[in-house]
Amino acid sequence: MRPHIPHLDTESMDWKTPVPGVYSKVLSVDPENGARTALQRLMPDEGYTAPSVAHYHHSAEEILVVKGRLSFDSKTYLGANGYCFHPPQTVHGFKSDVPMETWFLSRHSKKMCTHEVPEPAKTEYYALNGVLPARGWAALPDATDGGWRDGVKALGEDPQTGEGSKLMRLDGATPDLDVQDGFYQEFFVLDGALETVDGDGFGVGAYAFCPPGTARPRFAEARQALIYVNYGPK
Ligand SMILES: [Fe+2]
Incomplete structure (x- = not known):
């Protein structure tokens, strides 16, 4: 891992x-x-x-x-x-x-x-x-073009392991990347910004990788953020 x-x-x-x-x-x-x-x-x-x-x-x-x-x-x-x-x-x-x-x-x-x-x-x-x-x-050609559902654009997922990728548009209070417990969570900010409850700012180009069981950033707010998220069991 x-x-x-x-x-x-x-x-x-x-x-x-x-x-x-x-x-x-x-x-x-x-x-x-x-x-x-x-x-x-x-x-x-x-x-x-x-x-x-x-x-x-x-x-x-x-x-x-x-x-x-x-x-x-x-x-x-x-x-x-x-x-x-x-x-x-x-x-x-x-x-x-x-x-x-x-x-x-x-x-x-x-x-x-x-x-x-x-x-x-x-x-x-x-x-x-x-x-x-x-x-x-x-x-x-442009993954943001169409196919969005509730702010999520699925990019692909392995039906056997659950590993996959998605784009998310987040704007407003308490945004959540919605990655299930027990999975790792990886993300990269493509546009906009997010701020954690501790006041840490994640702007364009911010990246994180959180293995299963480790603390994930707890976001307080998102401002027109576009994020790439990858997730999986291990
Ligand atoms: Fe290649």
Whole structure:
């Protein structure tokens, strides 16, 4: 399980630059299986080029675009608040494109490894073993567009484990992320702000990871907040 991170101000963190044009801030890592969430920034102007060969991972890959624009097939482009989910061992990235500076939240369900597929069997998402997982792939150009119910936009959930992701719009008194007891809770503030009962402010870029059983922030107020929430049993 990842450690308890009550409140991380990601805007005050320094970017790491592993290769020219690629910037990264690692927000949390599971020391046991290498699962991690990171904020990534790609800069084509500084030499970043999107991979031209399809690939898959053994981890589930989840991406939420903070700003900019990217595509894994040069057909569906994810803009601000765009979202995609690539289940483990599903081939994607047939013709990736990042035409401008792009920031995104990147989540991998275990240590990330990328395996190239120079000659993919198909030209759109497919599972290596032919069986699509229970939580299927998703690609939403703007995940805030439609599908809201009571301030919640479900992004996807594994019917077997209960692990999933959602966007929430919160505004007003005593906002609640509504994650069930016994689950971990992870969130990232995309817009607006929240304040806890202790007066701690969570603004744009604030992040937290609360393992099962640890204290979660108790919010007193939300001001037009848009939040990405991930949750699960372990
Ligand atoms: Fe990928």
